[in-house]
Amino acid sequence: MPCPVEAKSLTPLSNERAKPCIIPPPATPILKVPVVLAETTIQIVVEADIPLNPPASEIKRVFKDVFMTQCKLVPVHFEEESCDDTVRTVTRAKLFIEGYIRKDIEYATTNCNDVLRDRIATVPFSGFADLADNDFLLFPILGDSSESRSRFINPQNSEIPRLDKFFFENSVFYNEQPYCELVSAKFFEVDFSPCPTDVDESFSILREKIVVDLTLKVLQIRQVRVTALGL
Template structure:
């Protein structure tokens, strides 16, 4: 066989080492038997929704570009807040209300990594990082919820007294106060997926061999996210 298939010198070598296999065996976990129907506090999925985000941005390029090579994109959420606007039945001794309609406010940005070439024939590929902000809201109704959010009420009351010297007048120096505070678990969002559709172009058309210093982008993002709330749920223990 020809020596060209087995060269004496391997081109472009790098440091490497062979790994020694280690022995492993199955371990038996220590499990404490729970009650017949334990109560767990876990994140519960309230809803999963797809929100369409439409934004337009002008991104300056320095040095100017002659050709866009690749664009990588990611979505980052900086805010995802659920604001109840309609309530249903009261539960847990009338201290907690279920939410049947809410506004979901979201805010974040699209992080773009743009690789492009310049007019210089022997220049390196340039890289431009840009963040495109977005914000908005959507409605979630009872049909959108797998599990209705819950919100406990806080109350404050004040009792007043008559003036013992003149029962026609109230006392302004004596009150009885009662406060009831319920600390709720705040619903929150979790990213699932993002589908990007975009059109990138120069506002001023550039011919072959010409450059442009601004990239205009029209972006449509179908953003899917989960809305969760930490809840107490009773489960049936299996295998007992």
């Protein structure tokens, strides 16, 4: 028996190419854009027990995604300062990451003609990776902040300092914080019942051993000078 649905034909609309209005920039403009500092693949190894209710007799399909909740670059080594001795170049850093693997598990039960069950599980992970000289495509930069204090001698007694008079000076540099962007995730896993079960028997715990090759970009908003071509 046919099962018709409502539908309608759409009227074609005309379109033509529009010419954008472009103001010619200087010959070598300075742009503030995200630049790629590093692109790295981090291997994550996780083991977890996932409860199933109702119990399963057979796993049908498992879909997976990675969600990042934290990705922080912590510098541990610097080169000499640049830009009038106010900016330092980071040549080695620790990349702290945190997140979870979201698993969508479809499974069958022992009931005859039962519907497929669905179990959503989030498996957390955390760790860090070393980024050294060869791992960077472009080194991160951090501007220095400074504080100084000047003391004064007591004019009544030149052998002692004054404790009621100081000169303070400080400067603050507000840096663009490096951040991460997901590129890809490659999963390798074994899912099984911790207690072997016979055919048509059920199990209520699914143990997973999973390896994820997670590829990330590390970026920072930077000012870069570019050469204008074709203008």
